Amino acid sequence: MIDRKMLIGSDWVDAKSGQRHENTNPATGEVTCTVPLAGTEDIDLAVEAAQKAYDGAWGQMHPSERGGLMYKLADVIDSRTEELARIESADMGKPYTQSLGDIPLTADFFRYYAGLADKIEGEKLVTPTDTFGYTLREPFGVTAAIVPWNFPIAMAGIKGGPALAAGNCVIIKPASASPCTALEVGRMALEAGFPPGVVQVVTGSGGVIGSHLAGHPGVGKVSFTGSTEVGRKILQSSVNNLAKVTLELGGKTANVVLPDADMDMAVAAAARTIFLNCGQICTAGSRLLLHESIKDEFLGKLKALAEGLKVGDPFDEDTKLGPISSKQQYDTVLSYIETGKGEGASVLTGGGLPDSPDLANGFYVEPTVFTDVSPDMRIAQEEIFGPVLAVLPFKDLDEAVQIANATEYGLAAALWTRDLTAAHRVAARLQAGIIWINCTNIFGPWMPYGGYKVSGLGFEAGMEGVKEFTRIKTVLIDTSDTATPWASE
Ligand code: NAP
Numbered sequence: 001m002i003d004r005k006m007l008i009g010s011d012w013v014d015a016k017s018g019q020r021h022e023n024t025n026p027a028t029g030e031v032t033c034t035v036p037l038a039g040t041e042d043i044d045l046a047v048e049a050a051q052k053a054y055d056g057a058w059g060q061m062h063p064s065e066r067g068g069l070m071y072k073l074a075d076v077i078d079s080r081t082e083e084l085a086r087i088e089s090a091d092m093g094k095p096y097t098q099s100l101g102d103i104p105l106t107a108d109f110f111r112y113y114a115g116l117a118d119k120i121e122g123e124k125l126v127t128p129t130d131t132f133g134y135t136l137r138e139p140f141g142v143t144a145a146i147v148p149w150n151f152p153i154a155m156a157g158i159k160g161g162p163a164l165a166a167g168n169c170v171i172i173k174p175a176s177a178s179p180c181t182a183l184e185v186g187r188m189a190l191e192a193g194f195p196p197g198v199v200q201v202v203t204g205s206g207g208v209i210g211s212h213l214a215g216h217p218g219v220g221k222v223s224f225t226g227s228t229e230v231g232r233k234i235l236q237s238s239v240n241n242l243a244k245v246t247l248e249l250g251g252k253t254a255n256v257v258l259p260d261a262d263m264d265m266a267v268a269a270a271a272r273t274i275f276l277n278c279g280q281i282c283t284a285g286s287r288l289l290l291h292e293s294i295k296d297e298f299l300g301k302l303k304a305l306a307e308g309l310k311v312g313d314p315f316d317e318d319t320k321l322g323p324i325s326s327k328q329q330y331d332t333v334l335s336y337i338e339t340g341k342g343e344g345a346s347v348l349t350g351g352g353l354p355d356s357p358d359l360a361n362g363f364y365v366e367p368t369v370f371t372d373v374s375p376d377m378r379i380a381q382e383e384i385f386g387p388v389l390a391v392l393p394f395k396d397l398d399e400a401v402q403i404a405n406a407t408e409y410g411l412a413a414a415l416w417t418r419d420l421t422a423a424h425r426v427a428a429r430l431q432a433g434i435i436w437i438n439c440t441n442i443f444g445p446w447m448p449y450g451g452y453k454v455s456g457l458g459f460e461a462g463m464e465g466v467k468e469f470t471r472i473k474t475v476l477i478d479t480s481d482t483a484t485p486w487a488s489e
């Protein structure tokens, strides 16, 4: 078992208290490593180191040089793809074949933003006569990235990319269930040549160090991804420092299939969007809305597909669903399955644990589909964050839109149809930050997104994502040689 350290400044350190957190492999239930359980005093040191870096070499560096370091970091990440994917899968349980895709995605985020580093510009203002004014888009200095466990390394790129491109330092706080690859990003940033303190990674409990970071007077911007419940706590912490906060939160994505859709494509996508990453994706299509005329045929195909998906060892290349990432989340998913049964929904497939004795110690759940679901049931309203699908029938477009919009979430929605008019009409009416038409879960650094309703605040990715890591300063010059008159003159 390895005792890992965390990165503060250029040093790999233990928590000042000496306390450690045990990290589990969810496929086996075994403790694979320990990480420092940082306290608030450790966070204070990280903020200090970041401010020092910002006041020094990093703050003075030309943006194109900054971009150059980010390109190097992307190359280092790519050069370690297999190793990082192995660490990720052992840490959070996603199939190795999927982790292999997350590593280049992370590099892509750093690369995309590397190219933007020297293109973040202010504007010339149209000002009164004899004045000249412009805006500067400036970094905040010290920023914090507090991230969940479903895409641990990708989150470092999603948030680290725009933070660094804009000229900030970033302190990454990975989730306790999956801290390992974020620590590697810290190591690779030093290897790529970033000055100490620019990228730091601190490990510990969110309730202690996450909230301390979010409200720290030295932190100017907090970028959070996680549950809506914790997102609200982040906002409460930021009352302290009035930091700019962006929140990417929970979802209950409606995947709506109209009768004219290509059924086989839509069935495959319906399974992929809820079973990929074991349903632990914020935009997972956890509600499947089927037109009543196609429902039976669609569900017959979906059931057959779901029952053919291999649940098992993340390192077996046939595995489609690994374990749930933590014991806590496993218990949550199982309790939602019981809730669904108790609410009167029918189990079309799954609904329990896989019966293989090889999987008995891991946090495995069968891919589960509930039918006879009504829109007000908890399994149709609340984010489960597991491989559990709720199927809801509709009779016409109005009803589909009404059901799709009838949750407090508004992260994403998907629509399947060949009818262009219906597609645009429905897209305009769906209350969600992303609308996928004839696809689901396509995503990349080029695509800005942000949740509607309680799914978020602000934006991530694309040009919008980098703007969120800047603040605007206005500069106004009087170009006349006369004093500004008083109002009475
Ligand atoms: P979570 O429980 O909200 O935790 C997210 C992060 O916040 C973790 O690092 C956690 O640390 C930390 N944290 C916990 N309490 C905190 C507090 N009081 N103050 C500051 N930080 C705190 O989320 P999760 O269970 O890891 O991830 C699942 C959630 O993320 C789902 O709701 C999912 O929809 C959402 N998500 C959203 C997006 C999006 O883009 N919208 C993407 C992915 C996931 P510990 O791990 O130490 O508790």
Ligand code: MG
Pocket: 023, 024, 025, 026, 090, 091, 092, 176, 177, 178, 179
């Ligand atoms: Mg783990």
